[in-house]
Amino acid sequence: MASTxxxxxxxxTPVIMDGWKTAAIPGAGxxxxxxxxxxxxxxxxxxxxxxxxxxxxxLIVAGAGSGKTSVLTRxxxxxxxxxxxxxxxxxxxxxxNKAAAEMRDRVRALVGQAAEGxxxxxxxxxxxxxxxxxxxxxxFTKNFTIYDSSDSRVxxxxxxxxxGADVLGFTxxxxxAKISKLKNELADVDSYARNANMDDxxxxxxxxxxxxxxxxxxxxxxxxxxxxxxxxxxxxRAFPLVAAAYRTRFHHVLVDEYQDTNHxxxxxxxxxxRPPAVEDGALVAAGNGASLTVxxxxxxxxxxxxxxxxxxITEFEHDFPxxxxxxxxxxxxSTQNILTAANSVIANNFDRKDKKLWTAVGxxxxxxxxxxxxxxxxxxxxxxxxxxxxxxxTPYSDVAVFYRTNSQTRALEEIFIRSALPYRIMGGTKFYxxxxxxxxxxYLVSVANPADTLALRRILNTPKRGIGPATETALFxxxxxxxxxxxxxxxxxxxxxxxxKVTNAILSLSALLDEGAKLVAEGKVADVxxxxxxxxxxxxxxxxxxxxxxxxxxxxxxxxxxVAKEFERNNPDGELVDFLTEVxxxxxxxxLDDSSGTVSLMTLHTAKGLEYDAVFLTGxxxxxxxxxxxxSEPGGPAEERRLFYVGITRARKRLYLSLAMTRAQYGETAVxxxxxxxQEIPAELIEWRQSPGMANSRGGTQPRALNANRSGWSGTTGxxxxxxxxxxxxxxxxxxxxxxxxxxxLELASGDRIRHTDFGEGRVQTVTGEGAKRIAHVAFDSxxxxxxxxxxxxxxxx
DNA sequence: CTCCCATCATTTTTT
DNA sequence: ATGATGGGAG
Numbered sequence: 001m002a003s004t005x006x007x008x009x010x011x012x013t014p015v016i017m018d019g020w021k022t023a024a025i026p027g028a029g030x031x032x033x034x035x036x037x038x039x040x041x042x043x044x045x046x047x048x049x050x051x052x053x054x055x056x057x058x059l060i061v062a063g064a065g066s067g068k069t070s071v072l073t074r075x076x077x078x079x080x081x082x083x084x085x086x087x088x089x090x091x092x093x094x095x096x097n098k099a100a101a102e103m104r105d106r107v108r109a110l111v112g113q114a115a116e117g118x119x120x121x122x123x124x125x126x127x128x129x130x131x132x133x134x135x136x137x138x139x140f141t142k143n144f145t146i147y148d149s150s151d152s153r154v155x156x157x158x159x160x161x162x163x164g165a166d167v168l169g170f171t172x173x174x175x176x177a178k179i180s181k182l183k184n185e186l187a188d189v190d191s192y193a194r195n196a197n198m199d200d201x202x203x204x205x206x207x208x209x210x211x212x213x214x215x216x217x218x219x220x221x222x223x224x225x226x227x228x229x230x231x232x233x234x235x236x237r238a239f240p241l242v243a244a245a246y247r248t249r250f251h252h253v254l255v256d257e258y259q260d261t262n263h264x265x266x267x268x269x270x271x272x273x274r275p276p277a278v279e280d281g282a283l284v285a286a287g288n289g290a291s292l293t294v295x296x297x298x299x300x301x302x303x304x305x306x307x308x309x310x311x312x313i314t315e316f317e318h319d320f321p322x323x324x325x326x327x328x329x330x331x332x333x334s335t336q337n338i339l340t341a342a343n344s345v346i347a348n349n350f351d352r353k354d355k356k357l358w359t360a361v362g363x364x365x366x367x368x369x370x371x372x373x374x375x376x377x378x379x380x381x382x383x384x385x386x387x388x389x390x391x392x393x394t395p396y397s398d399v400a401v402f403y404r405t406n407s408q409t410r411a412l413e414e415i416f417i418r419s420a421l422p423y424r425i426m427g428g429t430k431f432y433x434x435x436x437x438x439x440x441x442x443y444l445v446s447v448a449n450p451a452d453t454l455a456l457r458r459i460l461n462t463p464k465r466g467i468g469p470a471t472e473t474a475l476f477x478x479x480x481x482x483x484x485x486x487x488x489x490x491x492x493x494x495x496x497x498x499x500x501k502v503t504n505a506i507l508s509l510s511a512l513l514d515e516g517a518k519l520v521a522e523g524k525v526a527d528v529x530x531x532x533x534x535x536x537x538x539x540x541x542x543x544x545x546x547x548x549x550x551x552x553x554x555x556x557x558x559x560x561x562x563v564a565k566e567f568e569r570n571n572p573d574g575e576l577v578d579f580l581t582e583v584x585x586x587x588x589x590x591x592l593d594d595s596s597g598t599v600s601l602m603t604l605h606t607a608k609g610l611e612y613d614a615v616f617l618t619g620x621x622x623x624x625x626x627x628x629x630x631x632s633e634p635g636g637p638a639e640e641r642r643l644f645y646v647g648i649t650r651a652r653k654r655l656y657l658s659l660a661m662t663r664a665q666y667g668e669t670a671v672x673x674x675x676x677x678x679q680e681i682p683a684e685l686i687e688w689r690q691s692p693g694m695a696n697s698r699g700g701t702q703p704r705a706l707n708a709n710r711s712g713w714s715g716t717t718g719x720x721x722x723x724x725x726x727x728x729x730x731x732x733x734x735x736x737x738x739x740x741x742x743x744x745x746l747e748l749a750s751g752d753r754i755r756h757t758d759f760g761e762g763r764v765q766t767v768t769g770e771g772a773k774r775i776a777h778v779a780f781d782s783x784x785x786x787x788x789x790x791x792x793x794x795x796x797x798x
Numbered sequence: 799c800t801c802c803c804a805t806c807a808t809t810t811t812t813t
Numbered sequence: 814a815t816g817a818t819g820g821g822a823g
Contacts, residue, residue, distance in 0.1 A: 095813075124813055149812080225813065260813090305811065407809050410814090427812085461799095468799045502799095585813075605811045627810055643811080666808075667814040 039074045039081065039110065043067075050326045051075045054084075056288060057320035059258075059313070060295040063357045064342070064649035065333030065611065068295050072254060073103055075293065076118070077110035079252055087117035089251040091272070091290075094122055095260060097586060099609060103256075119250075123265050124225065124585050127232040131223070132577065134235055134242055143577050145222040145445050145452045146584040150433065152176050152213075152224045155454055159212045165205050175209055182210075183226035184262040184307035186233060189214050221451040229264040236271040247276035250290045257609070258296030258316075262307035292320065299346050299355065302605060302643050304635060331357040331649075333611055335364025338655050341681045342648040348680050349638045357649075367681070369688040370658045374669070375408070375619075378660045379415035380758075381689075382616050385656060386421060386599060387787065389614055396422055398613035400600040402647050404624050407665065409601060412618070416599070420775040420789045426602035432583050436542065436553040440560050441583060443532040447516040448576045450487040457486075463541035465505040471498060475506070487513075512536060525579045526564035533557055604643045607650050615651035617644075620659045622673040644677050657686070746790055748776050748797070757794035759783035 040048050050060045050071045062068035076092060079085045094100045100120045108115035119126060128146065135142045147155070156179075157172040159165075182192060189211050196203050217224060223231060236243035253272055255261070261269070273289040296313045304310065317323045331339055339357045346352070368385070372378030386399055401412060401423075409425055416423045431437060439462050445455040461467040478496050479489030493506040512535050519528045533539050542554035567579050600612070619625065625644060630636030648655060663672045748754070752764040754776075762780030767790070769775045774790045788795065 097813095122813070228813090302811075303813085306813080405810055464800075466799065470799080603811065624810095629810055639811095664814085 039078050043071070043074070044330055046326055046328050046330075047071050050328070051078055053324055053326070054291070055322070055324055056291055057316075057323035058291075058293045059316045059323055059325045060293065060328065061325060061353075061355070062295050062297055062328045063331060063355055064297065064300060064646070065331040065357070066328035067330075067332055068256075068328060069099075069103065069106065071328070072256060072293075072295055073106040073110060076103075076107050076252075076254065080107075080111050080114045085251050087114050088119075089249065090118045090254070091126065091250045091252070092118065092120040092254040093126060093256065094120070095257040095609065097122060097125070099256060100125075122585065123261075123268070124228050125581070127228040127268070128581050128585070130232050130246065131228065131235070132581075134239075137239055137242060138235060139218070140221055140223075141449075143221070143449045145220065145449045145455065146228065146581065147217070147222050147224045147454070148433075148584060149176065149180075149225060150438075151222075151454060152179075155216055156209065156213055159209050159216065163205070163208060163212065165209055168202060168205055170205065170209065175206070178206065179210055179213065180226050181307060183224075183230050184264050186230055186264050186267060188230075188234075216454075219451065220453055221449055222454070226264070229262075229268055233264060233267045233271060236268075243271060243274075244276045246272060247274055247289060252293070253290045254293040254295075256295050257300075258294035259298050259301040259310060259313045260296075260303045260308045261312050263309055263312075264307075266309065266312045298352060299349070299642055300608060300646050302608065302639060302646060304639050305633070327355065329355060329357055331359045333652050334359060334649060335361060335653060337363050337366060337685050338648060338651050341367055341655070341685050342645055344682055345641060345648065345677055345680045346645045349641055365654050366687040367655045367657060367685050369678075369686045369690075370656065371674070371688075371690050372658065372660045373662065375411035375660045375663050376415060378618060378658045379412045380419075381658060382412065382618065382656070383415050383419040383421050384784070384786070385616070386614075387419070387785075389654070394613055395597065396599045397597050399616075400602065400607065400610070400612040400614070400650065401616040401618060402602060402604050402607050402650070403618045404604055404627055404643070405619075406603060408619050408624075411664075412601060418789055418793060420769075420773075420787045422598040423601055424598040426600055427606045430586070431556070431559075432586060434553070434556055436538075436556055437560050440529065440533050440538060440557050441580070443513075443516070443536060443538070444529055444576065445580060446487075447513055447520060447528065447532070448580060450513075450517075451485060453486045456490075459536070460509070463537050465509070465537075466502055467505055471502055471506075474498070509536070520576050523573075523575065524568070525574065525576055526561055526568050528576065529564045530561050533561065604647045608646050611650050611652055613652045614654040614656070615647070616656040616658060617647045618658050619663070620644075620657050620675040620678055621663065622675055624663070624672070625675040625677060641677060644675075657681075746795075746797070748774075748790060753798050754778065754795045755798050756780065756783075756786075756788070759786060761798065762786075 040051060043051065047067055047070070050058070051074045060068060060071060062071070072092070076090060079090065080087060092100075092103060094103060100122060104115055104118070104120045107118070107120070119129075121129070131140070131144070132142045135144060153172045153176055156175050160170050160172065160175065182188075189207070192210065193207055196207055198204050198207075217227070236246070250272060253269065255269060269292065273292045275289045294313070294316065298310055298313050301308060301310045301313075312319075317325060334342075334357075336359055339359055343356050347354075370378070370381045372381055382401055386396070389399060390396060403409065403412070406427070413423070413425070432441070439459065442455040442458040442462075445452055446459060449455070457472065460472060474496060475489055475493065476486065478484075478492075479486050482489070482492070484492065487510075490506050490510040493503050493510070496503070498506075512532065515535075516528050516532050519531060539554050539557055542550040542557070563583075564579060567574060567582065571578060604617075626637050626640040630640050633639075657678065659674055659678075660672055662669050664670075748764050748767050750764050750766050753761060754764060755761050756778075759778075759780045760782055762778045762783070765777045765779055767774055767776050776788045776790050776793070776795075777785070778788055779785050
C-alpha cells in the first residue's frame with residue numbers, strides 16, 4: 001500500500017525521558033544477553049522476556065510502575081533492529097496523544113530515523129487516518145467533520161426538540177450516553193431496531209431520535225467520536241479488500257492500556273490481526289495475521305463507565321489461544337510503603353488475579369494524612385506542604401494534586417492563588433472546548449466541510465449580525481423546499497425576500513466562506529483562520545464588548561491562530577482537515593508540559609499513566625471517593641477502589657491523603673465522612689497530622705470526630721491550623737478561608753508587621769515579584785511561614 | 799431581534 | 814455558587 005504517513009503532529013513536543021535509567025537491578029547483571037543487545041540492558045528477566053518473546057499473541061500484565069513503556073518501546077526497537085519488521089509494518093496504539101508522542105520519542109531515542117514510518121497513535125487518530133483515506137468508498141468524503149461530545153449533544157438536543165421527545169423525559173445527556181453505549185457495542189440503528197420492542201413508546205421514541213441523529217450525521221458528512229472506531233470496523237467488514245490491505249500492511253500490532261478498550265476497539269484489533277485472506281479476490285489466505293502484543297493491568301481499569309470492558313484483558317488467553325502471558329510485578333517507581341498501601345487497598349477487590357507490587361528501594365517515608373475542617377482548610381494544608389517540599393528542594397513540577405471531581409478545583413485554586421503557588425490544571429475546560437474557540441473552529445469547519453450544517457448554524461449569528469431563529473428557520477425550509485443544501489441556500493438568500501439588512505448579512509457571510517475556501521487551496525491554514533475571524537467580525541465583537549471576560553476570549557482566538565501557525569510550521573504539507581483532526585482529538589493529558597515548573601492539578605482519571613515525586617490525593621471522603629453516583633452501578637465501588645489505587649501508585653516518594661470534615665457543594669455545606677478505603681490502608685503506614693478520628697472509630701476506640709463538639713475537637717497537635725486560637729475558628733467553615741480582599745497598591749517592606757484574617761499576626765520577611773504579582777513572604781507568630789499574594793490577601797498593616 | 803432578568807439544574811470520570 | 818435557559822420587555 002502506498003502510504004506516507006504524516007509525522008504525528010504531537011511529535012513536535014518532545015518529552016524525552018527514559019525513566020528506566022534507574023532500572024538497573026542488583027543481581028540482574030549476571031543474566032546472559034540475548035544478541036548482546038543494549039536493548040536488554042537494565043531489564044529484569046520478565047521484562048527481557050517481554051521484549052524478546054516472538055509469537056502470535058502476547059499479554060504483558062504490567063503492574064503500576066513496572067516499566068511497561070520501557071518494555072514496549074524496546075520491543076518495538078528490537079523488531080526494527082533485528083530487521084523483523086519495517087517501521088511501516090508496526091502499529092502501536094496508545095490511550096492519549098501524549099503517550100503516543102512519548103513512545104515515538106523513546107523509540108526514536110533507541111533506533112533513530114527508523115522510528116519515522118511507524119503508526120504510533122491513539123485508536124481515534126489511527127481510525128481517522130484510515131477513514132480519511134477510505135471515505136470515498138462508503139458514502140463519505142475525506143473532508144468529514146469529527147463531532148466531539150458537545151457537538152453531538154447540540155445535535156441531539158435539536159432532534160429531541162423537533163420530535164417533542166423532551167416530554168418523555170429524554171435529555172441530550174441521557175440520549176447521547178445511550179447512543180454512545182450502543183455504538184461502543186457496535187450496534188447501529190438497524191440492529192437496534194431489530195431487537196427493539198416497538199410497543200414500548202419510550203423505546204420507539206428513542207429509536208426515532210437515534211435514526212434522525214444518524215441521518216443528520218451522514219447528511220453533515222460527519223462522524224462522532226464513537227463512529228470513528230465503529231465505522232472503521234464496519235469498513236473492514238463490508239469491504240474485505242480494504243481490510244486485507246491493512247492486514248497485509250501491519251505485521252505487528254501493539255496496544256497499550258488494553259484494560260481500557262471497549263468492545264468496538266476490541267473488534268477493531270481483531271479485524272486488524274486476522275489473516276489477510278479474501279475469498280474471491282486477488283489475495284489468498286496467507287497463514288498468520290499480525291502478531292498482537294497487549295499491555296495492561298486490570299487493577300487500573302477505570303473506564304468501565306465509558307464502555308471499557310475488563311473482560312477484554314481477563315479473557316485474552318481465551319480469545320487468543322496459545323497466547324503467552326508475562327507478569328511484571330517489580331515496581332521501579334514508588335517506595336515500599338506506598339506499594340504496600342496500594343496492595344492492601346486493591347486486595348479488597350475480590351475477583352482479581354492476585355498480584356503484588358514490590359520494590360527494591362526500601363520503605364521510604366510514611367504516608368501523611370490530614371483532615372481539614374473544610375475544603376479550603378484542606379487546600380491550605382496542601383499548599384503549605386507543597387511549599388515545605390519546595391523549600392526542601394522538590395521542584396513544583398514534581399508535585400501533583402489529584403481529586404475525584406473537577407468541582408474540587410475551586411477551593412484548591414482559591415488557596416493556591418492566595419498562596420502564590422504556581423499551579424496548572426490539566427483537563428477541566430479544555431482550550432478547544434471554550435465557546436469562542438469552538439466558534440472560530442466552526443468557521444474553519446464550515447469552509448472545510450460545507451455539508452456540516454451544525455457548524456454553519458453555529459456561526460450564522462456569531463457574532464451577532466441580526467440573523468435570529470426566525471430567519472434561520474426560513475433559510476432552512478427555503479433550502480429544503482428547493483432541494484438545496486443549507487450552504488447553497490445561503491448563496492441564494494436574495495430569493496427569500498427578507499429585509500435588505502438580513503439578506504446582506506447572509507450573503508456577505510456566504511461570500512466570506514467562499515473566500516476562505518479559495519484560500520484553502522493554497523494550504524495556508526493560519527491565513528484562512530485569520531481571515532475568517534477578522535472579516536467575520538468575531539474578534540472585533542469581543543474586543544468591543546463590555547463584558548470584561550471577552551477580552552480574554554478574544555485573546556483565546558488569537559491563541560488559536562497562533563496554534564494554527566505552529567501547525568503549519570510543523571506540518572508543511574498539512575491540510576486544513578489535518579489541522580481540524582488534530583484539534584478534535586486532543587485529550588486532557590495531552591497539553592501536559594513537564595518543564596513548566598508548576599504544580600499539576602488533575603482528576604484521578606487524567607492521572608493514569610503519570611508519576612510524580614510527591615502526590616496529594618484530596619477529598620478522600622465517602623460520596624466523593626467512592627463517588628455517590630457509583631453506588632448504584634454494578635461494579636461501581638470496585639472501580640472507585642481501582643481509581644484510588646491508580647492515584648496511590650502515581651507517587652514516587654511521598655504520598656499525602658487528605659480530606660475535609662465538611663465540603664461545600666451546590667453552594668451548600670454538607671458534612672463529609674472519611675472514605676471507607678482509608679481503613680484499607682494499614683494504620684501503621686499513615687502518619688496523621690490531623691486525623692479524622694474516624695479512621696479507627698469503626699474499630700471503636702476514639703469518638704467520632706464529626707459528632708464531637710466543633711470547637712473542642714482536636715486531632716493531633718503541632719499543626720498550625722489546629723493550634724489557632726479558638727476564637728478564630730468560631731466562624732468555621734466558610735468565613736475563615738474564603739476571604740479575599742482587594743489591597744490595591746498596598747506597599748509592604750521587610751520588617752512590617754501585618755495581621756491576616758486566618759493566620760493572625762506576623763512579620764514580613766521579604767517581598768518579591770512586580771505589580772499585581774507581588775508576593776509577601778511572611779513569618780506568622782503562630783501559623784508559621786507563608787507566601788501571600790499581596791494584591792488579594794486578607795491582610796492589613798499594623 | 800436583542801437584551802435583561804429570573805429560574806433552573808448542575809457535578810463523575812473522557813477518548 | 815455558577816452557568817445555562819427561557820420568557821418578556823424594549
